[in-house]
Amino acid sequence: MKKKTQKNLNKYEALIILDTAGREDAEKDIIERIQKEIQQAGGKVETVQKMGPKPFARTTSKRTAGSYVNFIFAAPGKAIAELDAKFHLDTDLFRWQITEPLPEAPVREPRTGEEAKTERTVS
Numbered sequence: 001m002k003k004k005t006q007k008n009l010n011k012y013e014a015l016i017i018l019d020t021a022g023r024e025d026a027e028k029d030i031i032e033r034i035q036k037e038i039q040q041a042g043g044k045v046e047t048v049q050k051m052g053p054k055p056f057a058r059t060t061s062k063r064t065a066g067s068y069v070n071f072i073f074a075a076p077g078k079a080i081a082e083l084d085a086k087f088h089l090d091t092d093l094f095r096w097q098i099t100e101p102l103p104e105a106p107v108r109e110p111r112t113g114e115e116a117k118t119e120r121t122v123s
Contacts (some may be wrong), residue, residue, distance in 0.1 A: 009044070009074040013101045016087075017066035019094040027067055030092045034071065041074030041082045066094050072101070 016034065020027050029052075035045050051068035080098055087093050103119075 008076055010077055011046075011072070011101060012043075012080065012098055014071040014073070014083075014096060014098045016069050016071065016096040017094040018069060019063070019092055020067050021063060026092070027069075031069060033090075034069075034093075037083060037086050038071070038073050038075065038079075040080035041075060041086075043073045043079050043083075045071060045073045046071040061094075063094070072092050 016029060016117075018030050020030070031048060031050075035048070037053060038045050041106040047070075048070075053065050053067045055065045056063065083098065088094050
């Protein structure tokens with residue numbers, strides 16, 4: 001079930017690896033540009049989490065590491081295809097993945113000793 005945040009907006013999470021090799025000062029500009037693209041697609045950015053540079057498990061495209069950024073945003077469903085198309089054209093983005101966050105699990109109260117005993121004896 002999709003989580004509704006505002007009128008016809010779904011909640012999404014985007015994990016993006018930035019290609020900032022040799023240009024660490026460009027990270028802020030790239031993040032601002034991504035936020036503007038999400039807003040232009042009809043979305044609203046809720047949280048931006050900079051995770052910093054992390055090494056890759058395997059060297060890919062002659063790179064050994066990338067700067068990871070996590071965006072949590074609300075957007076209409078049609079915006080995801082539009083964002084994906086824009087991200088394909090952006091040479092500063094190395095990889096990205098947009099997903100719907102998992103629903104929060106309901107909080108269960110711990111059972112008392114009496115409840116646990118009666119539950120086991122009832123067949």
